[in-house]
Structures are given as C-alpha cells and as structure tokens.
Amino acid sequence: MIAAALTGADAYLHPERASDFEQVWFAARELVSGSSPYGAIGPGRAFDWPWPFVYPLTTVVSVLPLALLPAALARTFFVGLSVGLLALACRDRPLLPVLVGAPFVNAFWNAQWSIILTAAMVIPWLGWLAAGKPTLGVALLAQARTRRQAEIAILGSAALVLIALALRPHWPGEWLATMRQGPRFTPPILRPGGIVLLGSALRWREPEGRLLLALALTPQTAMWYEALPLSLVPRTRAEGIVLAVTSQLAYASTALTDMPADWAGYTRTVGMLMLAGCYLPALVMVLRRRRQPE
Numbered sequence: 485m486i487a488a489a490l491t492g493a494d495a496y497l498h499p500e501r502a503s504d505f506e507q508v509w510f511a512a513r514e515l516v517s518g519s520s521p522y523g524a525i526g527p528g529r530a531f532d533w534p535w536p537f538v539y540p541l542t543t544v545v546s547v548l549p550l551a552l553l554p555a556a557l558a559r560t561f562f563v564g565l566s567v568g569l570l571a572l573a574c575r576d577r578p579l580l581p582v583l584v585g586a587p588f589v590n591a592f593w594n595a596q597w598s599i600i601l602t603a604a605m606v607i608p609w610l611g612w613l614a615a616g617k618p619t620l621g622v623a624l625l626a627q628a629r630t631r632r633q634a635e636i637a638i639l640g641s642a643a644l645v646l647i648a649l650a651l652r653p654h655w656p657g658e659w660l661a662t663m664r665q666g667p668r669f670t671p672p673i674l675r676p677g678g679i680v681l682l683g684s685a686l687r688w689r690e691p692e693g694r695l696l697l698a699l700a701l702t703p704q705t706a707m708w709y710e711a712l713p714l715s716l717v718p719r720t721r722a723e724g725i726v727l728a729v730t731s732q733l734a735y736a737s738t739a740l741t742d743m744p745a746d747w748a749g750y751t752r753t754v755g756m757l758m759l760a761g762c763y764l765p766a767l768v769m770v771l772r773r774r775r776q777p778e
Contacts, residue, residue, distance in 0.1 A: 487592065488564025495556035503595035507533050509558050511544045512551035515651060522658040536662045541648040541655040542615040542641070543597070559595050566600035567592065573606035581724025582715040586735035587762065591709035598712040605695070605716060608633040612640020619669070619704045623713055626698035627691040667747055669703035672763060675755040681763055687770045692717045696766055706751035708735060711762040717769050727765050734761020 494501070510531045511521030521544060524530040525537035550558040574582055582588055591598045601620045604610035605627055614621030614637045621641065628634035648655055672678045681700035687693030695713060704710045711731070718724040734757040741757075744750050 485564065485568075487567035488560050491563040491592075491595065492556065492560040495559055499556070502533075503559060503593075504597075505559050505562055505595035506555055507531055507537060508539060508543055508547055509550060509555055511537055511539070512548050515541070515544050516548070516551050520652070520655075520658060522655075522662045535667055536665045538659075538663055538667075540615070540618065540659050541652060542644040543617060545644055545648045545651065546613060546616045563592065563595050563599070566603065569603035569607065569610065570599050573603040577606075577716070578718060578721040578724035581718065581721065581728040584732070585712075585715055585728040586731035587708050587710075587712035587715065590707070590735070591712050594709060596709040596712075598709045602713045602716065605713060608636055611637035612644060615641035615644040619702050619710070620713060622702050623695055623698040627695035627716075629691050667705065667751075669705060670751070670755070671701050671703050672755065672759065673700045675706070675752065675759060677756065677759055678763075681759075681767060684767055684770055687773065690770065690773065692766075693770050696763070696770055700763070706755035706758060708754070708758065708762075711758055714762050714766045717766040719769075723769050727762070727769070730761045730765045732761075734758065 507525050511525060514521045514524050521537050521541070525533050527534060547558075547562070550562060553561065570582070571579060588599070590596075597617045598620060600610070601613055601617055601624060604613045605624050608630065611624065611628075611633055614624045621637070625634060625637050628637060652658075673681050678700065681696065684693050684696040684700065688697065695716065699711075699713060708731075715724070715727065718727055737757060738754070741753065743753055
C-alpha cells in the first residue's frame with residue numbers, strides 16, 4: 485500500500501516523467517487497437533522513448549488488463565502489486581535489507597519488472613511470468629527449487645507465447661528486428677572482472693548458486709534493477725544487511741565517478757560497480773556455504 489501510494493503521488497506530481505512501465509502499457513494499448521507496438525515506440529515515435537521497444541510481445545500480453553486503465557493508475561497498480569508480492573515472497577526471509585538495497589530502490593523508482601520477477605522466483609504460481617522478461621526468466625527457471633515450480637514456469641511461458649502468437653502472428657520477426665536496432669546487452673561475466681562469477685558453478689546444487697550463475701551468463705543491461713534477484717541470496721539478516729550496504733556504497737559512488745556520456749562507456753562503468761557491490765558479495769555468500777553432498 486505504501487509503494488502504491490508513493491508511486492501514485494509521483495505520477496500525480498510529475499506527470500511528465502515516464503517510467504519503464506509506461507512503454508509496456510502503451511504497447512498493450514497498441515496491441516488492443518490492432519497496431520504493432522514495435523513501430524510505435526522509440527525516438528520521435530508516437531511514444532517518444534530513447535530506445536526502440538525491445539520487450540517480447542509476451543511482456544505486453546501479461547499486462548493486457550492494465551491497458552484499460554489510465555497510465556498513472558496502471559503504473560500505481562503494477563508497482564503496488566509487485567512490491568506486495570515481493571514482500572509475500574520474503575515472508576521467511578529478511579525483507580528490510582531487500583527494500584533498502586540499491587537494486588530495489590532503482591527498480592521501484594523506474595517501475596521495473598525485476599520486482600515481480602524476483603517474487604516469482606520464490607512464489608511458484610507466478611512462474612508463468614518468466615516469459616515476460618526472458619533475461620530474468622532464464623534465471624527464474626535455473627533456480628527453480630522444485631519440479632513443480634519449473635513446470636509452471638515452462639508451461640506458463642509457453643501459454644504466453646501462444647497467446648502472443650494468436651494476437652499477432654508475426655511478432656517474433658518484429659521483435660528480433662527491433663533488438664538489432666536497440667542497445668547491446670552484455671552478460672556480467674564478460675564485463676571486466678566478471679569471469680570470477682563462474683565460481684558460482686561450484687554451488688550448482690544450491691538454488692542461489694544456480695541463480696547467480698544464470699544471471700552472470702545472461703545478456704542484460706547494466707542497470708541496478710537487474711541485480712535485484714541477488715537479494716534472494718542472503719539467508720540471514722546479517723547477510724542481507726551486508727548486501728544492501730555494499731550495493732548502496734557502489735550505487736553512491738556513481739556520484740563521485742566521472743561517468744562516461746556514451747552508452748557503452750556508461751554501462752561498462754556501472755557494470756563494474758555492480759560487480760563490486762552486488763555480484764561479488766553474493767558470490768562470497770554462496771561459496772561460504774557448505775557444499776551439498778553428491
């Protein structure tokens with residue numbers, strides 16, 4: 485309720501500020517009207533956005549009911565629901581460190597999908613959302629704790645794909661063409677120093693080890709919200725506080741760093757800071773745990 489109230493207040497006070505969710509909401513409206521979202525979103529288009537629409541149509545299908553609402557109300561509902569589900573997912577985990585870490589704050593401010601997808605990694609019946617954002621969906625499937633959770637993720641994602649194909653049969657080609665025009669995505673493992681993340685393979689029997697390895701190998705934008713699933717790695721309050729503090733210190737250092745103006749340079753710098761403040765502490769936590777017997 486607090487998250488929804490803050491989001492609604494921000495939407496009311498700053499109607500000119502569009503979050504990442506608004507482009508998906510606009511894409512849903514385009515789909516309902518029979519138009520292609522891939523031709524309507526981007527620089528100088530109907531929905532003016534710095535980049536083309538790089539989400540698969542499965543993302544759009546998953547929020548189709550929200551297309552009936554005004555943008556501000558839809559964003560408020562989406563963020564409130566996402567944060568509520570994350571709180572539910574953390575009912576047996578230290579929640580406060582999650583909420584004060586840099587990845588959550590950044591995801592909340594930008595109304596990002598990583599919040600609800602992080603919740604889906606713990607709540608099995610949300611597994612169908614894996615197809616909503618494949619970069620995190622791969623990690624969701626990799627860290628599945630039970631066979632049932634993996635089945636829901638696979639079958640639910642397949643259902644989303646079929647619905648998207650039924651609504652717009654040619655969307656995969658449109659999506660791939662747009663991806664070639666959009667920014668380049670690099671796996672964390674290929675960023676400077678990222679090779680050490682292969683060490684998480686030593687704990688492949690642990691869900692957190694598989695999660696860290698999948699995130700390290702998956703191409704993604706070097707944005708802080710992408711690291712939110714790492715908040716599932718800590719098992720104690722102390723570990724959660726450590727990860728929250730290191731992530732915030734790394735995030736705060738961006739104000740003290742001469743950040744490059746170009747996209748490649750910017751993402752390279754942020755990627756290195758995320759490695760130091762999010763990935764490496766999570767790796768240490770995973771490796772410190774006793775290895776499961778063969």
